[in-house]
Amino acid sequence: MGGALLASLLVPALVGWALCGATIAVTAPMIFAAASFAYFSRAPFTTPLETAVIYVALVVVLDFAVVATSSSGVTRCSRTSSAPGFRSP
Numbered sequence: 001m002g003g004a005l006l007a008s009l010l011v012p013a014l015v016g017w018a019l020c021g022a023t024i025a026v027t028a029p030m031i032f033a034a035a036s037f038a039y040f041s042r043a044p045f046t047t048p049l050e051t052a053v054i055y056v057a058l059v060v061v062l063d064f065a066v067v068a069t070s071s072s073g074v075t076r077c078s079r080t081s082s083a084p085g086f087r088s089p
Helices: 003-022 028-042 048-068
Strands: none
Touching: 003 028, 003 048, 028 048
């Protein structure tokens, strides 16, 4: 897979990951549906299953890189100190 083909696959996934992070993943299914639609309407070089696996793998890797390696770490996340999914002031 060439660079342009790889970029056409990964850019929608990266945008989806960034938007999910910005909205705290409340709208993740809608965001990734839009990312997949953008990818498949332009140049579908992979099957839907392959695309889903690549998108999920990219999100896992980026989440690990950003969250697990951050200076605050996962244990100091404000979401872990209160009820699941709720931030304490």
